[in-house]
Amino acid sequence: MSALLRRLGAWAITLWAVHLATFFLLRAARGGPFDEARSLPPEVEAQLRADFHLDEPLIQQYLRALGGALRGDFGPSLRYRDVRVTEILADALPVSIGLGLGALMIALLLGIPAGLAAASSRRGLGDSLVRAGSTLLLSVPNFVIAGIVIGWFSFGLGWFPPAGGVGWRAFVLPCLCLGLPTAAQLARLARSAALEVLDGEGPRAAQARGLSPSRVRSRHILKPALAPLLAFLGPTSAALLTGSLVIEQVFALPGLGAHFVQAALNRDYTLAVGITVTYTALLGLLTLLADWAMSRVDPRVEALSG
């Protein structure tokens, strides 16, 4: 119990630190959110600043923002007038989560079987193919993968829209581009984990005890080989978050990543802070979840729930 509490405490501190840092960083920057409307009459701009409480002392603004954030309210967006950041988050989060889950599915369904197949044909043709393929996928930025995929499936075959679009078709290519590098990473990890188990004494001991080959495979090879992959869920979600910044931009998906880049460039203070905090919260929760699952599966890991 105390381990879980300690982790949650660390998570809360991280969230607070990120909120603090992003808040003051954006305020420190020159250029305000109302810059674009260049010739705003001074009194109008003063009125706008007053409306958004930008005329208050900085510390008061910070306390207001912190109080709001604690209640889950990041205030009004400074760019999209009359819309609250929370509403934008509520619209964008499902898009990003759908993208992330789709990518994760692709990564799991492609990566783990590929890695296991490679391990079972060690130094054979399949192994070389998987290793070369995964290294190649990890050696190009994901927007290059996006370009190739668009050229092939959109321009060539015309199956999916190159950008935008509605419904599930809009998500197929982005999920593929986001998932492929992760699949490559998972394949490499699954391969080396499976090889480690195969080289150990576990499978042979199980075989010697007279267990059936299928039971040996499922309980004594697959389970110990796949358990360590759970720990990778944390870094994976971080990689997917980073990747989604680019992929959402390429495919014009209205998710968190696309909003974030725009907000940071436009100095939409409240929106940028809100998205960064959301990202941090997501990452922390997923890492915690991964560690918890790990402690359930692998008895050697310090339990988070006990």
Place this chain on the structure above:
Amino acid sequence: MMQRWSFRLALGFLLTLAVLAALAPWLPLADPSAIDPDARLQAPAWIDGPVLGTDAKGRDLLARVIYGARISLTVGLLGSLVAILIGLPYGALAGMRGGRTDRFLMRLADLFEGIPLAVVIVFLLSVLQAYRGELAAIGLGRIHVFFLAVGALFWLPTARIARAEALRLRTMPFVEAAQTAGLGGWGLMRRHYLPNLLPSALVMLGLTLPRVVLMEAFLSFLGLGVEAPHVSWGLLAADGLAAMNPLVDSGWLLGVPAAFLALTLLCLNVLADAARDRLAGRRVRQAGS
């Protein structure tokens, strides 16, 4: 046998590339930023004409890729060095001191791990956009900020490797002997820990470099990386993606820089694997062939 071959091939490719990049101004290349309206979007032609084609402004892609190598390789190398300069002493200190210092430093590292650093870096770089004039006045470009940002992003893995190595060194007889002989913390660090951590710094370099090069591409794509008139592979690939269009074939604009990126990172991975095997003291398995 296989491994030795791939190692030599990778090293050869990287050295050739580095020499080409270093000598770029003296090579018979076109001017990488010379715009030629008459030579727009020419496909690669091996015999005569632009070897790797030209872009939408008629600039020679071969020249741009070679000049891009200068920036991409420099960025990768310097960015990784910054990460190692932060991570190595940090991890070495944690491993050398052990106990409460170790626990504190590693807890701090865990906190950092919880921050989506790529997001924070995008944030930081876009804030700094506003201060470009001032930064330029004291001789800093966005590229320098980028090095610092990369150091902040990638020092964690290097710190963990350094800590593990330092923990191992701690129990070595020669370190214990030096400690018993009264060598202080700083002396131990300088005389025994840092020199013995150098081989693993090589591994860190191998692991970090590809990630830095990819990070540069990521930021260039978002418009926060290398700026014109400079070119980098990431920027070229991003331009290539932007130029894609179902009516006009311009695939080489994406393909050429992507191929250079992929080959370089592939070779770096081969070197990193070799360095890691060497460090682990493993003999290369001959595996029958």
